Amino acid sequence: MEANIHFPDPSKVREELTQRYPAKVAKKRTKSIIINDPETIPEVQANVRTVPGIITQRGCSYAGCKGVVLGPTRDIVNIVHGPIGCSFYAWLTRRNQTRPETPEHENYITYCFSTDMQEENVVFGGEKKLKQAIQEAYDLFHPKSIAIFSTCPVGLIGDDVHVASKEMREKFGDCNVFGFSCEGYRGVSQSAGHHIANNGVFKHMVGRNNTVKEGKFKLNLLGEYNIGGDAFEIERIFEKAGITLVASFSGNSTVGQLENAHTADLNVIMCHRSINYMGEMMETKYGIPWMKVNFVGAESTAKSLRKIAEYFGDEELKARVEEVIAEEMPKVKAVIDDIRPRTEGKTAMLFVGGSRAHHYQDLFTELGMTTVAAGYEFAHRDDYEGRHVLPSIKVDADSKNIEELKIVADPELYQPRKTEAELEALKEKGLEINGYEGMMKQMMKKSLVVDDVSHYESEKLIEIYKPDIFCAGIKEKYVVQKMGVPLKQLHSYDYGGPYTGFVGATNFYRDIDRMVNNPVWKLIKAPWETAGNGKGAELEASYVTQ
Amino acid sequence: MLLRHTPKEVIAREGLTINPAKTCQPIGAMYAALGIHGCLPHSHGSQGCCSYHRSTLTRHYKEPVMAATSSFTEGASVFGGQANLLAAIETIFSVYEPDIIAVHSTCLSETIGDDLQQITKKAKDDGKIPEGKYVIYASTPSFVGSHVTGYANMVTGIAEQFAQSTGEKKEQINIIAGWMEPSDMREIKKLSKELGVKIVLFPDTSDVLDAPQTGKHEFYPKGGTTVEELKSIGDSSSSLALGCISAEPAAIALDKKCKVPFETVDMPIGLSATDRFIMSLSKAAGVEVPDEITAERGRLIDVMTDMEQYFYGKKVALFGDPDQIIPLTEFLLDLNMKPIHIVSGTPGQRFEKRMKEILRRIPEANFKNGLNADMFLLHQWMKNEPVDLLIGNTYGKYIARDENVPFLRFGFPILDRIGHSYFPNIGYSGSLRLLEKILNAFMDRQDREALEEKFELVM
Ligand code: SF4
Numbered sequence A: 001m002e003a004n005i006h007f008p009d010p011s012k013v014r015e016e017l018t019q020r021y022p023a024k025v026a027k028k029r030t031k032s033i034i035i036n037d038p039e040t041i042p043e044v045q046a047n048v049r050t051v052p053g054i055i056t057q058r059g060c061s062y063a064g065c066k067g068v069v070l071g072p073t074r075d076i077v078n079i080v081h082g083p084i085g086c087s088f089y090a091w092l093t094r095r096n097q098t099r100p101e102t103p104e105h106e107n108y109i110t111y112c113f114s115t116d117m118q119e120e121n122v123v124f125g126g127e128k129k130l131k132q133a134i135q136e137a138y139d140l141f142h143p144k145s146i147a148i149f150s151t152c153p154v155g156l157i158g159d160d161v162h163v164a165s166k167e168m169r170e171k172f173g174d175c176n177v178f179g180f181s182c183e184g185y186r187g188v189s190q191s192a193g194h195h196i197a198n199n200g201v202f203k204h205m206v207g208r209n210n211t212v213k214e215g216k217f218k219l220n221l222l223g224e225y226n227i228g229g230d231a232f233e234i235e236r237i238f239e240k241a242g243i244t245l246v247a248s249f250s251g252n253s254t255v256g257q258l259e260n261a262h263t264a265d266l267n268v269i270m271c272h273r274s275i276n277y278m279g280e281m282m283e284t285k286y287g288i289p290w291m292k293v294n295f296v297g298a299e300s301t302a303k304s305l306r307k308i309a310e311y312f313g314d315e316e317l318k319a320r321v322e323e324v325i326a327e328e329m330p331k332v333k334a335v336i337d338d339i340r341p342r343t344e345g346k347t348a349m350l351f352v353g354g355s356r357a358h359h360y361q362d363l364f365t366e367l368g369m370t371t372v373a374a375g376y377e378f379a380h381r382d383d384y385e386g387r388h389v390l391p392s393i394k395v396d397a398d399s400k401n402i403e404e405l406k407i408v409a410d411p412e413l414y415q416p417r418k419t420e421a422e423l424e425a426l427k428e429k430g431l432e433i434n435g436y437e438g439m440m441k442q443m444m445k446k447s448l449v450v451d452d453v454s455h456y457e458s459e460k461l462i463e464i465y466k467p468d469i470f471c472a473g474i475k476e477k478y479v480v481q482k483m484g485v486p487l488k489q490l491h492s493y494d495y496g497g498p499y500t501g502f503v504g505a506t507n508f509y510r511d512i513d514r515m516v517n518n519p520v521w522k523l524i525k526a527p528w529e530t531a532g533n534g535k536g537a538e539l540e541a542s543y544v545t546q
Numbered sequence B: 001m002l003l004r005h006t007p008k009e010v011i012a013r014e015g016l017t018i019n020p021a022k023t024c025q026p027i028g029a030m031y032a033a034l035g036i037h038g039c040l041p042h043s044h045g046s047q048g049c050c051s052y053h054r055s056t057l058t059r060h061y062k063e064p065v066m067a068a069t070s071s072f073t074e075g076a077s078v079f080g081g082q083a084n085l086l087a088a089i090e091t092i093f094s095v096y097e098p099d100i101i102a103v104h105s106t107c108l109s110e111t112i113g114d115d116l117q118q119i120t121k122k123a124k125d126d127g128k129i130p131e132g133k134y135v136i137y138a139s140t141p142s143f144v145g146s147h148v149t150g151y152a153n154m155v156t157g158i159a160e161q162f163a164q165s166t167g168e169k170k171e172q173i174n175i176i177a178g179w180m181e182p183s184d185m186r187e188i189k190k191l192s193k194e195l196g197v198k199i200v201l202f203p204d205t206s207d208v209l210d211a212p213q214t215g216k217h218e219f220y221p222k223g224g225t226t227v228e229e230l231k232s233i234g235d236s237s238s239s240l241a242l243g244c245i246s247a248e249p250a251a252i253a254l255d256k257k258c259k260v261p262f263e264t265v266d267m268p269i270g271l272s273a274t275d276r277f278i279m280s281l282s283k284a285a286g287v288e289v290p291d292e293i294t295a296e297r298g299r300l301i302d303v304m305t306d307m308e309q310y311f312y313g314k315k316v317a318l319f320g321d322p323d324q325i326i327p328l329t330e331f332l333l334d335l336n337m338k339p340i341h342i343v344s345g346t347p348g349q350r351f352e353k354r355m356k357e358i359l360r361r362i363p364e365a366n367f368k369n370g371l372n373a374d375m376f377l378l379h380q381w382m383k384n385e386p387v388d389l390l391i392g393n394t395y396g397k398y399i400a401r402d403e404n405v406p407f408l409r410f411g412f413p414i415l416d417r418i419g420h421s422y423f424p425n426i427g428y429s430g431s432l433r434l435l436e437k438i439l440n441a442f443m444d445r446q447d448r449e450a451l452e453e454k455f456e457l458v459m
């Protein structure tokens, strides 16, 4: 597809983006700024270190582990072992909504737990204080699970959170205590923490409860964190379609769900970056295939539902899914028919996360808007170019020290849900079984792909392309808006949402319509600034006192 | 219930902090550095800390908060971060062109033992700092102190590293701002102007973190204390430090380096603290207090007398930072209210000493600061002895909703309302605004909950 949008000369753009950098930095950044061609997808440098001094969007491994993956499960007590800040900043700031079964059921999401490490703990070791903290948490709450997260100083001073956890787990007997070595310096971004979290959840939680839940079509939803209620909307649709959700990783989830996840017959993956490890490990150990889906966008939701029905291959389910789509779509259409004339032909840029910069392009397409440039904050090459590049990705020093679990088929529980031949047949039908095609295949020729975009590059991109809307996070929000361009936060949704499913799509259409057409953007200049030569209104009359 | 697991019974904790009433040093250092004109704060550590600090400040101000990071990876954590910082300095000066880079350390670089003084010296010796530009630093590990002491450390670094004494005294007074909002700093400048005193206020985040929407992003907004002004503070006749924890250390350092005598007063929150501020400043400058200021004071007192019935005996729980909580508690007492539960996560004996003095009249008051003085404890105290009002940062709203208590947002961070950056809480007019908000909280509740026959038109 060729855009009817005029793209500036991409090689010039690249030059302009990097010319201020010192030579070595420019050379490095150039490899992450790529002109797209969906036919022959070029290589994007990704998941490499950010240059020191560059103002980056990225956070740390701890944020990816505790903040993203473990944070949304409501009945774990998450204790952050380290100085106070790390825990404080991850306290309720990600908007993972959760709905306990009753007012009495456990929910620790509103709490912030920390060992508040002091200088003497850094000098003499903090394990004693950690164990004390675990004991106090146990005595106060008697939770099912306590998870321990290591922050930067912990690894350096040699505290072993795993040994401490094991000791306490054995001491309690009825509380599963486990630790994560997710120190912020590991890897190059949040991404390392996702991997560490996947490993820990797989090792310590999945497979602990073999009760098989009732239901004909049982699946797990992976990589959906219920920000702004996204998972609620997907749950609503599943229920309507007769699909049983065994576990969600990890929006609106419980310990019990995660421990039972291996009894499902399919894993559907939303955010490939943060959770693909889990999909793979469950496939190897239990024989559950995974499939990439996308519930962002009404059309995408319909497509994903059809893929799920196709996977289960059940005519009744297929019919039910069609009924649900037929019921939901008219409501969506009514909204889009009203809005689209006002958004058609506008342009968007998305620089965010590890999957959202891809998923949200579907919503913009539904609005008739073009994505002129996009990139991830912490994704890998496979999220850009597709999983077929996996064998050719070089493992560098930063990735090497993140543990790869050696998984083998479980002697008792391994049970392939589909035969090889069945899986092949499903792939033929276009289902992304154990696969992901990445973002670039879907983007326009000549559009720009930038990995780990810097502040400087974003400002330049805005100057050059003048997009109608820019999507990023809180740190970029007011910078971009000061430039007169609305910014949609795609981590926190600007405290709105949900944006998934059918209801979510209409929420998003309305929000974007409001933002790109808000009259306030035209009021920025004072009348005396725009009048005359711009230096002030010329006097047209004088008032003389008598 | 949002905080459904908080039991009434208080059991002493030593290991576990729950719902902290503080955060870490570097965010304070970052905030202080933003109050210097043309300065880019730099976080020497992994990029996570920097990202968190920027995010929190951005949510509080709804403004751009620019800062860079040394982006440590595992290698830097093992071999030290010198190479990262040197590379960062070079990149920052060529790409972002600040006049000053203000480096603060993090837990990570402190644990490794990076010496910021030595590294910045090396940067200078290696010619990485362009002519007329500066790299300053402050040590801010979070396993010591809190965000408040981090602020103090950076302000001290600013004073120490810029102040010069030429031997010729200037007719100006330094006002060292404790951790306060841009609106409060603007108010300090306004009051000083009314008094006719020439001051150098530092740091000064007004016109930085309340910058106007112009359609253009100013990477270095108009505000902030300038390098020229900062160099001159060593020649000022005296310094007035606003707050014993967040401002006084800089005043001491300046006195040591350039012999500038200082006085420490409380942040001017409430009537009595503002009285002391005005007295001290007018005395230091040798000026008389103009009628306008006396009238402003009179208006505050007027409302205090008019509405006294609504304040009398009201019990209050509050949490926050010592330099604000101390004068605020005093103000509540001036209003005839009863502050009975107070916590601050920031350690230091000054707090306890001052609180003891201020709370003499209320022997039953609970207060605690430092380790394990957290919001979980405060909430438990509230369950044992309920209050009529809760004052604190945004995180207090979870307690307020569970306990159905009117809630006044005050302190840092405020993530869910605007106003703090635009309307001051200090001086007489700022205190009047505080008073109005407290009053509204009570009256709104009365209007909401009164029996129909008791619903009042005039209040
Ligand atoms: S490591 Fe230290 S500086 Fe960084 S966020 Fe945690 S407490 Fe703050």
Ligand code: SF4
Binding pocket: A060, A061, A062, A063, A086, A150, A151, A152, A153, A182, A183, A184, A185, B046, B047, B048, B049, B050, B052, B107, B108
């Ligand atoms: S980089 Fe390290 S110290 Fe900073 S927030 Fe992440 S874990 Fe905490």
